[in-house]
Amino acid sequence: MTEARARVAAFSRPVIIDPLRITVRRGKPKQGLWNFLKPLDWQVWVGTVLAVMLIGAALGLFIVTPWTRNTGSSGSLLRQALYQLWDQIATFLGQGMSYIPPIDSSRVVVLIWLMAAFVITRSYQGALTSLLAVREIPIKIDSIEDFLKAKEFTMIYETSTAFTAYLKNSKTGIFRKLHEANVAGRGQFINMNKMPEALDKKVRKGDFAILAEDLTIKMLLSDDFSRTGECDFHISRERFFPLILCVAGNPSLPIMRGINYRIQKTVEHDLYGQTLRRNANNGTSCLQPVTTITVNEAYDMESLKGLFYLLCAGFAVSLAVFVIEVLHWCGRKAI
Structure with a gap:
């Protein structure tokens, strides 16, 4: 009409x-290219990164306080925070801690963080296995x-x-x-x-x-x-x-x-x-056809190429930092 x-x-x-x-x-x-990131929502990823940074800064602050200087720790707050940040990243990835906090307050902070890291990593591992088997x-x-x-x-x-x-x-x-x-x-x-x-x-x-x-x-x-x-x-x-x-x-x-x-x-x-x-x-x-299917086969490069792209990007950044360090060392030696 x-x-x-x-x-x-x-x-x-x-x-x-x-x-x-x-x-x-x-x-x-x-x-998907970035399927390995899908087990966790972007808000969880941001919260995890902020938590790692906060824990590193807090432990670095504990180390440089006057009542813990007799434990053998030395260096500025920034240096200690970077050391602790690296230590907590390793812990989050399943590695052991190289530094044991000497006081109870810092140990409580580390204990809570380890519990949170355990829940996040186990949840990620379980969901990742399922998502890698899904085809969109x-x-x-x-x-x-x-x-x-x-x-x-x-x-x-x-x-x-x-x-x-x-x-x-x-x-x-x-x-x-x-x-x-x-x-x-x-x-x-x-x-x-x-x-x-x-x-x-x-x-x-x-x-x-x-x-x-x-x-x-x-x-x-x-x-x-x-x-x-x-x-x-x-x-x-x-x-x-x-x-x-x-x-x-x-x-x-x-x-x-x-x-x-x-x-x-x-x-x-x-x-x-x-x-x-x-x-x-x-x-x-055919009114509601599926938009995803599940397969049972070996993971191939197509499934994990996003992870390898991230690895190559990390290598490129580390190489750039290494070149900067070499140039900085050569400059100081020339002076």
Whole structure:
């Protein structure tokens, strides 16, 4: 139903209100680059780093206090804090402590820290083992905004619909951007009877998407699942531009009142919905496909490459620091 059509035709009661959605091919499972960081939330990581720094500074302060100078410790507060910081990092990674606090107050601090470190490390180890076995299935397009950003995709529409007419007349907003993308060659318009072929031959390749009514997409995926037995497509979570589906006729048609009465009874008893569900035998098989899968196989470089990237970055930083130390030593020797 559109304003232009309402001028020349009479419309019945709505049979159904059906929003538009987008369907694309599901991505292939892959490992995230930084999966080894996912067992802990970023707030936990930040809190752990701050705790290590605070413990190092506190123990360094305990060491340089006057009543502990007879323990053999020497050096400034900064130097002692750095020593203790290194010691607590080693403890957090499962190594032994090289320094035993001489006074009870500092020992209480270390005891609490060791208990917290034990809980954090054990929780991390258990969750890491599970996450490394998980493969994420990426979703490239879940909204119109995603489609506009994915320049490699082309959208397939049903030709001569209320939505395509609205796109041509839109002046601002995301629908205007979508129309501009179509003008730039990222849109194809086909008849409804060509949709199953487009889903199988184009969308399945991975660089096409279909924008259609929710019921139309479910029927297409139902037929595809009945034929292949696979859930290869993803339906966007975003719903937009709800379409009012009804019966259109001549304004002078005398039976429109009877049509409205029968449509009302059909809707009240959900006869239309039951008919759709009966025709789409597998309509619900692929509505909520999994977004992650679990595998039982040896860890490969793809699973742990983020950790090796971090290791290489650490080597690069240590090399830079070593060069600075050498240059500093050579400068002092020359003086």
